[in-house]
Amino acid sequence: MTSTGTSTGIRLHAPAPGWSLDADVVIVGSGVAGLTAALRCQAAGLATVVVTKARLDDGSTRWAQGGIAAALDEGDTPEQHLEDTLVAGAGLCDEEAVRILVTEGPGAVRRLISTGAQFDTDDTGVIHLTREGGHHRRRIVHAGGDATGAEVSRALVEAVRARGVRTVENALVLDLLTDAEGRAAGVTLHVMGEGQHDGVGAVHAPAVVLATGGMGQVFSATTNPSVSTGDGVALALRAGAEVSDLEFVQFHPTVLFLGADAEGQQPLVSEAVRGEGAHLVDADGVRFMVGRHELAELAPRDIVAKGILRRMLEQDAENMFLDGRHFGADMWEHRFPTILAACRAHGIDPVTEPIPIAPAAHYASGGVRTDSHGRTTVPGLYACGEVACTGVHGANRLASNSLLEGLVYAERIAADITRERESGGLHARVPQPVPYADRPAHPLLAPETRFTIQRIMTEGAGVLRSAASLARAADRLERLHTEALSALEDHGKTAEPGVDTWEATNLLCVGRALVAAARLREETRGCHWREDHADRDDAHWRRHIVVRLNPDRSLAVHTTDTADFPPTRPEAPAPRPSQEQ
DSSP states (O other): OOOOTTOOOOOBOOOOOOOEEEOSEEEEOOSHHHHHHHHHHHHTTOOEEEEOSSOTTOSSGGGOOSOEEOOOSTTOOHHHHHHHHHHHTTTOOOHHHHHHHHHHHHHHHHHHHHHTOOOOBOTTSOBOEEOOTTOSSOOEEOSTTTOHHHHHHHHHHHHHHHTTOEEEOSEEEEEEEEOTTSOEEEEEEEEOSSSSOOEEEEEEOSEEEEOOOOOGGGSSEESSOTTOSOHHHHHHHHTTOOEEOTTOEEEEEEEEOOOTTOOEEOOBOOHHHHHTTOEEEOTTOOOTTBTTBTTGGGSOHHHHHHHHHHHHHHHTOSOEEEEOGGGOHHHHHHHOHHHHHHHHHTTOOTTTSOEEEEEEEEEESOEEEOOTTOBOSSTTEEEOGGGEEOSSSTTSOOTTOHHHHHHHHHHHHHHHHHHHHHTTOGGGSOOOOOOOOSSOOBOOOOTTHHHHHHHHHHHHHSSSBOHHHHHHHHHHHHHHHHHHHHHHHHHOOOOOOSHHHHHHHHHHHHHHHHHHHHHHOOSOBTTBOBTTSOSOOHHHHSSOEEEEEOTTSOEEEEEOSSSSOOOOSTTSOOOOOOEEO
16 A cells, blocks of 8 residues: 655665654754744643754754844834845745744744743843844844854753653654655654664654754755755655755855865854954955945845855955954953854964855755645645745845744744644544555665765855756766666665665755756846856746655756745645656
8 A cells, every 4th residue: 555645655765664653743853943843742732752863952053153033122123124034035035924933033032031041131131132144133132152052952952851852862864654645644763873762763643843954964065064964855855745945055154264175064153243343354354345235244145155256256265254353352252252262273363363264055045845834735744944945034044034933933833733633633643654655765875975966066056056067966966866776776786774875865865956946047046146147037036946856756846926935735726837857
C-alpha cells in the first residue's frame, strides 16, 4: 500500500526504523522557532517531542548576534516596522504576513522575557534598543552586548528542560511519514551516539513541525553552523511540499574575512556594529557607501553587500574593511565582546585596526511555503523559522526580523494544532503511517561530494549570478544527480547510509532547487543579483517562484500569478502549468 496525495514516494536510502515513539506533535529543530512551538504545545496539553540534530542549544539561534526587532519604544509603531520590512523585501513581502509579524511581535518578545530571557537594559532598568540596517528607528533588543542568540537559546532550553518536554538529541531527521491520504504521520530519524535510542527510528505523530533552520552549508563560506545543511527543505521536497523564494539567499555583508580559500562557518561581524557607528571603508580608508544610499552603511543588507562587491571588483580586492577604531576599547569590550574575542582569536584587534570583511552566505529568505498559521501544502506538516517561507521576508530579510519571525509563527502554529486537536480535526486522529512505495530509495552521495557541491554553488550561484554561471552550476549538479541515480539503477550501488552521506544528498537536493529558481528569475531584486539582468522588473517578476519535486525526481518550477502567496490548503486552485527541469 502506498500513500497518495502530494507525496512523491521518494525517501532517502536508510535502514528500516528499529524503534518508535508516539506523540501528538513532533517538532524538528531546537532554535527559537522549534523550542517556542514546543513550549506552547506542551502548555496546551499536547504530547510533544522535540528532535534536534545536535544538542538542544547547538542550532543557528545561539549564533545570532544582533537581536530581535520589535516596536517596543514609545515613539515606535508596528506600522513603521511594517514599512521598513516592506522596503527591505523589495516588493515581494506578503503584507498580511508582515502585519502579523509586527503587531504580534511586541507581545511575543514580552512572553519570551517572561520565559526567562534577560535583555540588556539601561541604568534605569529600561530595555536598551539599538538600530540596524534598514531600520529607521532603534527597535532591536539585545543581550550580552552581541550575544542575543545565546541568551535566547539559554532561556528556551532551560524552560524546555524544566517543563519536561521530551527531547531526542543528536538525531538527524530523514523523511516524513504519511498516511494513506498523504497526511503527515510522523518522521523517520537517525540517532547518533549513546542514549535511550540509537540508529534509525520513527516518531509517529499527526502534526509535524519543521524548524530545522537554514541551508547555508550549501555554500563554501557561510555564517551558519555545520548542521545547517537544508535537511528540512530537502525532506519537504521529497514529501511533495512546495518551496518558494529559494533564490533569495541573503549574503551577510560583514563576515570576518579569513582568506579567499576559507571554507565552512565564518565569524559574523554583526550589523549592530554598523548600527553603533562603524564605517565601511576600502584599503585607503574611503567610506564607499556614502552617496550610494541615503542610509549609507545602514542600507538594507542586499544593497550593502552589493556595494562591497562592487568596490572589491573596482579595486580588484579580496575584501573591504569595517572601521570601528573610534569606539575605543571600553565600548568594544562591553557592547561587542563576542565579536572582539572572535577577531582577536584570528589575530585582528578592532580597537586598533579595521576589520577585514567580505560577504558570505547567511540567511535563506525562502523555504517551505506556508500560510499565516505555518501550514504547508502537505496536510499536517508545518514549518517555521528559517526553513519556512511565510512571505515575511520577500526578496531580502530585514535585520533582526528572523528571531521575531520564529517567535511569532511558532506561537501561531501551536495555536493551530491546539485548535485542530480540540475540535476533533486532523490532529486529533491516530496516525497510521503506510510503507513507502515499492521502489529503490533515493541514492546517497559520497561524503566528499559535499565540498564539490559547495564549490559549485559558490562559483555559480553566489552573490553575483548570471545565466552562464547558473547554467554551469545546474549542469554540474545534474551530473552528480544523474551519476548517483545511474549507479543505483544499473548496479544497485549507493554510498553507505550515514550522517555525512545523508547531508551531502540533502545539499544536492537543495542546491538543484535553488539554482532552478535563480535561473528562472531574470532580474535583480533584493539579494538575488543577476549581472546579466541588472534591473528590477516588476512587470514580469513581481511574483514568487515555486518549486516542487516530481515522483521521477525532476523539478517542477512555476511562478505565481501575482506577488500574493496562493493558499496552501488542499482546496486551493491548481497552480499554473509547470516548467519541468
